[in-house]
Amino acid sequence: MTSTVPNAIEQPEGQQPPITMFGPDFPYAYDDFLAHPAGLGQVPATEHGTEIAVIGGGLSGIVAAYELMKMGLKPVVYEADRIGGRLRTVGFEGCDPSLTAEMGAMRFPPSSTALQHYIDLVGLETRPFPNPLADATPSTVVDLKGESHYAETMDDLPQVYRDVAEAWARCLEEGADFSDMNRALRERDVPRIREIWSRLVEKLDNQTFYGFLCDSDAFSSFRHREIFGQVGFGTGGWDTDFPNSILEILRVVYTEADDHHRGIVGGSQQLPLRLWEREPGKIVHWPYGTSLKSLHVDGAPRPAVTRLHRTAGNRITVTDAHGDIRTYRAAVFTAQSWMLLSKIDCDDSLFPIDHWTAIERTHYMESSKLFVPVDRPFWLDKDARTGRDVMSMTLTDRMTRGTYLLDDGPDRPAVICLSYTWCDDSLKWLPLSANERMEVMLKSLGEIYPGVDIRKHVIGSPVTVSWENEPYFMGAFKANLPGHYRYQRRLFTHFVQDRLPADKRGIFLAGDDISWTAGWAEGAVQTALNAVWGVMHHLGGTTDPTNPGPGDVYEEIAPVELPED
The missing domain is CATH 1.10.405.40 (Guanine Nucleotide Dissociation Inhibitor; domain 1)
Structure with a gap:
């Protein structure tokens, strides 16, 4: 135990399967999805090379960008500060470089099995x-x-x-x-x-x-x-x-x-930084040796986003701090959702009104x-x-x-x-x-x-x-207040967009504050994978029948829906 007050009834070791972050709201096996040899899915060949905006270079954004790149898409990552988000490892001026401080996430439970997939993938050690x-x-x-x-x-x-x-x-x-x-x-x-x-x-x-x-x-x-x-x-x-x-x-x-x-060991920020530089062994469309870093000019993300709006053809148009304006078929937003209310000039048409309400009610x-x-x-x-x-x-x-x-x-x-x-x-x-x-x-x-x-x-x-x-965070992590379940459900389920009006599709929310497990890196990873499925589906792609994605089984395991009246 790691607690002075135990959080569970102790069970004999080795007699039961391990506990993982499998639910309870959305009991989907993200770890199995990641481990399956068929991969996470594919998009039509006509979509290969399509640019997808990924707003936020924290863990959720980098995971989403990495998996979209493997599918043959071209993620364009925007980051206002530094890669890593709240996986922020800093040193001490004038001291041994091995001395570091974890300003954000510093400890991770073994039940974070989707997170562990990426820790293992980039060869990091834990203790x-x-x-x-x-x-x-x-x-x-x-x-x-x-x-x-x-x-x-x-x-x-x-x-x-x-x-x-x-x-x-x-x-x-x-x-x-x-x-x-x-x-x-x-x-x-x-x-x-x-x-x-x-x-x-x-x-x-x-x-x-x-x-x-x-x-x-x-x-x-x-x-x-x-x-x-x-x-x-x-x-x-x-x-x-x-x-x-x-x-x-x-x-x-x-x-x-x-x-x-x-x-x-060595700091949690290594995880998104190593994913940024990693050259996948299995990748579609792009030549062997491609990485997120190599897909970006000078190996760096685009700067902060200052405006998000919809334009003709139901495209998502992004303006950045350098004044550059680009239009995308789809976008993934992974920064703290309050940024949509304060730091970024947004059109109301980006989301249905009930989703705007949920964003506004988020409690950090x-x-x-x-x-x-x-x-x-x-x-x-x-x-x-x-x-x-x-x-x-x-x-x-x-x-x-x-x-x-x-x-x-x-x-x-x-x-x-x-x-x-x-x-x-x-x-x-x-x-x-x-x-x-x-x-x-x-x-x-x-x-x-x-x-x-x-x-x-x-x-x-x-x-x-x-x-x-912190100007690009305004809080550490989301924590729902009583009565907020309905708001959280709207945000988490937003990646399944078939029931949304056509003019409200194409932008996908991710990040630990969108997840059911805010404050835990596992939630950032899980919602990134939801967004990857959403983008793939939006572009006409599919998963392998032997490895259905979170959206494919959504109707069977959707979070309970409470009445609005």
Whole structure:
């Protein structure tokens, strides 16, 4: 387990199929689709070389562009900042280049099997991420209300934490059919998944995470709810998620998205960068040795998009920051959907009005991180009096909230993520510079570890990010509020366009905020593959009968539709 409060009933290893992000909203096997030797489909030869706009060079955009290129199309990628999006790995000025900080995505669950396909494809290595109480974490300190508890396993924490863990397990079982859904997901039992989830969506769409806890007899104690909010499950305290829809949380716990995390050695941004440069072994139309990089002038994406509109013949016309205007048969939009409301001048005719409403109602979470480079993993030094690590992975109700210790061996420089916070906790930092933030965090940690001089080990300037203040993001990731299920369904299902009026087709939405698993790279990959199918279908292409795509089986597994009246 990687949590102080388990998110699942533990099962014996090796006795069941693994949990994957197979549903519950749209139980389609994206991993099998990718692994099939027939490939993802083909377009008519007359369409080979057709340019397709891909707006956004994050993971979703690069995956979509890569797969469209393999089909013989010519993706034209637009990127306002840098390839990678929220897979952003940065260094520390003047320090060893091997020292990096993950400003966005930094840990990935094994249940992200479509994501893992691409990690393996480009030859990246992963290793366990040091989450609270994970096997890879030497020790964890839980510090609440001025009282600290040192733990190497869950059993080292006071009984109240185990009581909270048991309450969460009971709450999930009684209120969300956890064991039944767990079994159905492992077995990929589509009818059973849909039966359970349809009932829960109808019952819980209007419920908050906190309300779900309060409705459970298992969480009748306010103290237990408070501890659960501060310590949480998986990666730490989740009280910042309390106002969000409980459906968002169930998607995480059902699929073990917050468990058993691994990080990409050398940084997550390598994944989209390597895909950008990769020359596929199997490719249609283009000569061997073609890559996304080689298809773009000077090997770089086009600049930011400033205008999107429809033109004659139901084409999508794109204007970029250099004033270049190009018209396309189809386009894939993968940036944060709020960009369509603010940064990009858009025609109303791009989408049906109900989809515009869904875009406008999208709710993003704030998130901030602060990293510092240090001379060595000094936290592994032993306290002469207690024999314990002098510092640990730390969960606290102080300003730091979550502190992660990241090393590459005992004799090498290392990195501390001094703080990782969300929502209101993130907004508290917003006016502060990186150095001001560091001072606040060192003060908080000094109160937990009064005998440890962290500052003397710091060897460079801190790096920080507040995603809500990033001009091309305006938030870290989507998190639906109660009542938002219908909006999310409209966005996710937009790739199936046969029922849309002809003048509303041809632009496809993708990205983790379009997915059911926002905040997870798996959602970015899955919606990219949906968009690839959509473009292929739009151009008259088909999948191989032995490997139907997400749109081919859509009617059989479509997300439950709630009434509008």
